[in-house]
Amino acid sequence: QKEVEQNSGPLSVPEGAIASLNCTYSDRGSQSFFWYRQYSGKSPELIMFIYSNGDKEDGRFTAQLNKASQYVSLLIRDSQPSDSATYLCAVNMRGAGSYQLTFGKGTKLSVIP
Amino acid sequence: GAVVSQHPSRVICKSGTSVKIECRSLDFQATTMFWYRQFPKQSLMLMATSNEGSKATYEQGVEKDKFLINHASLTLSTLTVTSAHPEDSSFYICSAREIRTATNEKLFFGSGTQLSVL
Numbered sequence: 001q002k003e004v005e006q007n008s009g010p011l012s013v014p015e016g017a018i019a020s021l022n023c024t025y026s027d028r029g030s031q032s033f034f035w036y037r038q039y040s041g042k043s044p045e046l047i048m049f050i051y052s053n054g055d056k057e058d059g060r061f062t063a064q065l066n067k068a069s070q071y072v073s074l075l076i077r078d079s080q081p082s083d084s085a086t087y088l089c090a091v092n093m094r095g096a097g098s099y100q101l102t103f104g105k106g107t108k109l110s111v112i113p
Numbered sequence: 114g115a116v117v118s119q120h121p122s123r124v125i126c127k128s129g130t131s132v133k134i135e136c137r138s139l140d141f142q143a144t145t146m147f148w149y150r151q152f153p154k155q156s157l158m159l160m161a162t163s164n165e166g167s168k169a170t171y172e173q174g175v176e177k178d179k180f181l182i183n184h185a186s187l188t189l190s191t192l193t194v195t196s197a198h199p200e201d202s203s204f205y206i207c208s209a210r211e212i213r214t215a216t217n218e219k220l221f222f223g224s225g226t227q228l229s230v231l
Contacts, residue, residue, distance in 0.1 A: 004156075008154070041204075041225075041227070042224065042225065043119075043206050043222040043223055043224050043225045044157070044206075044222050045222070046220075088156065088157070100147065100159060100162060101159070101220070102159075103149075103156040103157040103158075104156055105154070105155060105156040106156060
């Protein structure tokens with residue numbers, strides 16, 4: 001069974017702090033990794049994607065990937081109350097061209113003003 | 114960015130009735146659409162992959178005769194929950210892949226449909 005694991009949280013951080021969200025995946029052959037933000041009752045919104053080992057930065061968001069450890073993380077700098085949401089880690093476990101994602105259960109983030 | 118319209122956003126129905134959910138790509142053509150189901154505090158679970166002009170591919174454990182998927186055009190896929198029962202109550206979300214892209218970052222989600230079966 002191919003899986004994506006996340007700590008369900010809730011993760012609480014004060015406004016302005018760095019929020020660190022973690023995700024592990026079971027399929028060593030996975031090639032592409034995604035972070036989605038989902039507000040309650042709404043559909044997921046793509047925040048970041050990463051394909052190569054290392055860090056990828058986009059504004060206040062940094063995605064980190066370590067394929068050897070089968071680990072991907074999302075850092076949110078200068079966290080804002082509007083960042084409070086559930087963050088879903090998604091992995092394409094079926095290889096390039098399949099476009100099918102396996103989602104983790106999500107980590108609920110709460111940014112305290 | 115590209116827009117995927119999904120409706121209805123919420124539906125309440127009696128047990129035994131059928132419910133149709135529509136997913137439209139508004140400004141791009143989508144050869145492939147995906148249907149997910151999400152129970153409270155659970156992850157999105159892929160139900161089926163829908164390809165324009167061909168039969169949908171269902172994930173293991175998903176009843177194809179209960180969840181009918183039609184992808185008749187490059188901009189429209191429908192999911193019909195037949196003879197719905199309370200255990201079918203869930204949040205259903207579609208996503209669409211833009212035809213010209215080769216990477217997952219061009220996968221766009223609809224706004225979701227909350228189905229409640231009484």
